[in-house]
Amino acid sequence: MRIGELARRAGVSTRALRYYEQQGLIAARRSANGYREYDEDDLRIVAEIRSLLTVGFTLADARPFVACLRAGHATGGSCPDSVAVYRRKLAALDEEIRTLLARRAEVAAQLSAACPGCARKEQGEK
Amino acid sequence: MRIGELARRAGVSTRALRYYEQQGLIAARRSANGYREYDEDDLRIVAEIRSLLTVGFTLADARPFVACLRAGHATGGSCPDSVAVYRRKLAALDEEIRTLLARRAEVAAQLSAACPGCARKEQGEK
DNA sequence: CTTGACCTTGACACCGGCGTCAGGGTTTAC
DNA sequence: GTAAACCCTGACGCCGGTGTCAAGGTCAAG
Numbered sequence: 001m002r003i004g005e006l007a008r009r010a011g012v013s014t015r016a017l018r019y020y021e022q023q024g025l026i027a028a029r030r031s032a033n034g035y036r037e038y039d040e041d042d043l044r045i046v047a048e049i050r051s052l053l054t055v056g057f058t059l060a061d062a063r064p065f066v067a068c069l070r071a072g073h074a075t076g077g078s079c080p081d082s083v084a085v086y087r088r089k090l091a092a093l094d095e096e097i098r099t100l101l102a103r104r105a106e107v108a109a110q111l112s113a114a115c116p117g118c119a120r121k122e123q124g125e126k
Numbered sequence: 127m128r129i130g131e132l133a134r135r136a137g138v139s140t141r142a143l144r145y146y147e148q149q150g151l152i153a154a155r156r157s158a159n160g161y162r163e164y165d166e167d168d169l170r171i172v173a174e175i176r177s178l179l180t181v182g183f184t185l186a187d188a189r190p191f192v193a194c195l196r197a198g199h200a201t202g203g204s205c206p207d208s209v210a211v212y213r214r215k216l217a218a219l220d221e222e223i224r225t226l227l228a229r230r231a232e233v234a235a236q237l238s239a240a241c242p243g244c245a246r247k248e249q250g251e252k
Numbered sequence: 253c254t255t256g257a258c259c260t261t262g263a264c265a266c267c268g269g270c271g272t273c274a275g276g277g278t279t280t281a282c
Numbered sequence: 283g284t285a286a287a288c289c290c291t292g293a294c295g296c297c298g299g300t301g302t303c304a305a306g307g308t309c310a311a312g
Contacts, residue, residue, distance in 0.1 A: 004258065014259090015300060033308060035259055055229045055236075058298075077240025086237040093230045097223060103181045104219045110181075111212040114203025130288065140289090141270060149269095159278060161289055184268070 003028075006038045010046040017046065023059050025049060025066050045069055048076045056093070061085050129154075132164045136172040143172065149185050151175060151192050171195055174202045182219070187211050 007014045020026050021036075026045055028036035045066055052062045064085055065076030076082055133140045146152050147162075152171055154162035171192050178188045190211055191202030202208055 002259075013300075015302085018261090019298095019300065033259080035308085053299085055232050056226075075240045077236055083237065083241050086233060086240075089233055090230065090237070093226055093233065097226045097230065100182075100219055100223045100226065104216065104223065106181045107212060107215055107219065110203055111209065111216070114201045114212075115209050128289075139270075141272080144291095145268095145270060159289080161278085179269085 001038050003036045003038070006043060006046065009043055010050065012046065012050060020046070020049060020059065025059060025062060041069075052076075057085070057089060061089065127164050129162045129164070132169060132172065135169055136176065138172065138176060146172070146175060146185065151185060151188060167195075178202075183211070183215060187215065 001009075003014045003017055007017055010017075017026070017036075021028060026038075026042055028038055028042070031037045048065055048069060049059070049062050052065060053059070064079060064081035068076045068079035068082050071079065073079060077086065127135075129140045129143055133143055136143075143152065143162075147154060152164075152168055152175075154164055154168070157163045174191055174195060175185070175188050178191060179185070188202075190205060190207035194202045194205035194208050197205065199205060203212065
């Protein structure tokens, strides 16, 4: 299939696909007229990339997952390098969450300090 | 005082101060030679800006706080507009925290799905 | 033959808060 | 008089993942 079809099926823009290629994540064959030609494996790779991006991974993070798929594994996450990325990402997420919780507390404190009584109604969340 | 001294006392770069001015947050008088001239009020404003930035506010967010200080209030947060920003920021933080928690769960799930048993050792945090 | 839907590469724009360099002028100290 | 330490404006770079426009080539239907 060509880039437009892959884009539609994967739910991404053609621009994104060309960018992934530029970043070395997907490699398209070229037909005689220079058009990119993709197969089902490429679709799977793109799907993997998208699912990683949506949970906060970068394209660099996605590399080992793509390599893992290319190596024939059923899922991109079942290789040591991918697992390492998972772990690092979990740690980064935990750190980020801690930071945000601290900030939230700080902001709430500043609010109640600057405007005592303004902080009513601040129970329902968390 | 001139920009270098203000920068040192406030713990920011001169570049940052010029940027704040460009964004309309601080307004320096100019001495005969064109140098920026600041006073203690400016120092307080910059301190306010820094404390807001470090808890995740943007410069745009900081505007009402600066206006509040300029209006003579003791703290930048004790004006209605500032309180509104506080509230919006709290809501945004809560939303962001929810998103990150969901992502963390998602990543943990993908990890244990891709590599059953790899997710041991995942108890100590949170 | 033309229209239109597809494809190509290349490159600028965006967001935020600066860092950093270029290419100057001013003031103070020795 | 000259070095050093200030100050000025203007402008590009960064980061990540695209959106979007420019200026083309290709191919099938009518």
